[in-house]
Amino acid sequence: MRAVVLTGHGGLDKLVSTDELATPTPQAGEVLVRVGACGLNNTEVNTRTGWYDSVVESSVSEELGVHGRDDGAASSWNQASVHFPRIQGAAVVGRIAAVGHGADRARIGERVLVDPSVRDEDLPPRAQLVEYLGSERDGGFAEYVAVPSINAHVVDSPLSDAELATFPCSYDTAEEMLERAGLSKGETIAITGAAGGVGTALIQLALARGAHVIAIAGAAKESRLRELGAHDFVPRDSGVLREEVEELVGERGVDVVADVVGGAMFDTVLKMLRRGGRYTTAGAIGGPTTKIDLRDLIYKDLEMYGITNPTALTFTRLVEIVQTGLVTPLLEEAFPLSELRTAQERLLKRTHVGKYVIVP
CATH class of the missing domain: 3.90.180.10 (Medium-chain alcohol dehydrogenases, catalytic domain)
Known part of the structure; x- marks a missing residue:
């Protein structure tokens, strides 16, 4: 062959x-x-x-x-x-x-x-x-x-x-990230690397759950991500990423961050989270090593989830989602x-x- x-x-x-x-x-x-x-x-x-x-x-x-x-x-x-x-x-x-x-x-x-x-x-x-x-x-x-x-x-x-x-690899990973973080209707989620395979999957699957989506990606990707359904967009290289997100949601912060970038962005996105917020990650295209201010994790009572691969149940659910046409x-x-x-x-x-x- x-x-x-x-x-x-x-x-x-x-x-x-x-x-x-x-x-x-x-x-x-x-x-x-x-x-x-x-x-x-x-x-x-x-x-x-x-x-x-x-x-x-x-x-x-x-x-x-x-x-x-x-x-x-x-x-x-x-x-x-x-x-x-x-x-x-x-x-x-x-x-x-x-x-x-x-x-x-x-x-x-x-x-x-x-x-x-x-x-x-x-x-x-x-x-x-x-x-x-x-x-x-x-x-x-x-x-x-x-x-x-x-x-x-x-x-x-x-x-x-x-x-x-x-769909495989990207969408089942994204669905596992959202399932593990327990994203629910009415919550706000910030998605880094939103233009990539997992990022665009996260946007669609978060919208299907009834969440408010803030997409973070390169400035040139804004129009396509808004067409996909993202409610808000923040350019990743703005230099004031946290401040721009806070302008959208207030100092209270977002409920969930779904991150596939990592690297230097990691410390910033943790600070975007509200008290009791959840951070979920399945990639580090911006680099695997980073720093963390443990005061964010401790005193904001954050939850953090690392995703290697989805469960069998998640993949079965993805096939059902695909067949119903909820994702494009x-x-x-x-x-x-x-x-x-x-x-x-x-x-x-x-x-x-x-x-x-x-x-x-």
């Missing part, structure tokens, strides 16, 4: 196209999915560059994403090294082409949205994730991928495969498999709103 293989940690040159790989054989309890489309996510760049390693303190800049690192950084999100060669790609949509022993043959032909998180249900609820598609096991930047049958969710939707591929796919552009390097270069420029997708 055709695929793009990651041959090691490093720059874009580590992504190698091939048409000579054997089609995977589904093992017991697995299904083989013919990939219709696979969305791009920051996790692929993070894994390729070794950004998850604890020695890394910088953000995933365009320079780092294109050329990689030279310090031997090699860990994955779970602190174990990724084994090569590896096919990346977490956000898979396609049809079941074959099944392994014990899987229902009647599933052949089903159109499915794939949950990228492979879990061990014998572990504690927040520690069940043991493999991630495209990291610890092969993913969807290929014509076929084998996944546990339980991870392949039937989806009934008029959307194209490319449109559906914008923000497909920026689809690229053929052979242009994966180009697609990742575009992703790293951070000039888009929404998602890029690969179509085999």
Whole structure:
């Protein structure tokens, strides 16, 4: 089959196209999915560059994403090294082409949205994730991928495969962030990195919960985020971010901050929160290390939630949300498999709103 293989940690040159790989054989309890489309996510760049390693303190800049690192950084999100060669790609949509022993043959032909998180249900609820598609096991930047049958969710939707591929990874992460923070109708949420895949998902899912949304992103993204439904917009580089948010909500502060930026912005967004507010994060595109004034955490009685990957229940809920049409796919552009390097270069420029997708 055709695929793009990651041959090691490093720059874009580590992504190698091939048409000579054997089609995977589904093992017991697995299904083989013919990939219709696979969305791009920051996790692929993070894994390729070794950004998850604890020695890394910088953000995933365009320079780092294109050329990689030279310090031997090699860990994955779970602190174990990724084994090569590896096919990346977490956000898979396609049809079941074959099944392994014990899987229902009647599933052949089903159109499915794939949950990228492979879990061990014998572990504690927040520690069940043991493999991630495209990291610890092969993913969807290929014509076929084998996944546990339980991870392949039937989806009934008029959307194209490319449109559906914008949802996994980003939208289930966003829904888990909001669920964990308990965002409810009438509350105000500030969303950093609001123009990216998770950010735009947060906007739509927060609106579906009846929340008031303040989007924080680059100034050039304002019109598109307002079109998406954001009630208010604050440019991230205003220099007076906290003050501009306070002008909108008053000194009382916002109820929830959903943050995928981190870095230098972290201390500021904590100060935006009201007493008893909640902070939820699933990314650090602005850098993984930061400072915190513990007086904000202690004397404002804040709650903080770190999200690695969503629960199985959250992904099931996402499929239902997609099928009801409550969220709109923000497909920026689809690229053929052979242009994966180009697609990742575009992703790293951070000039888009929404998602890029690969179509085999």
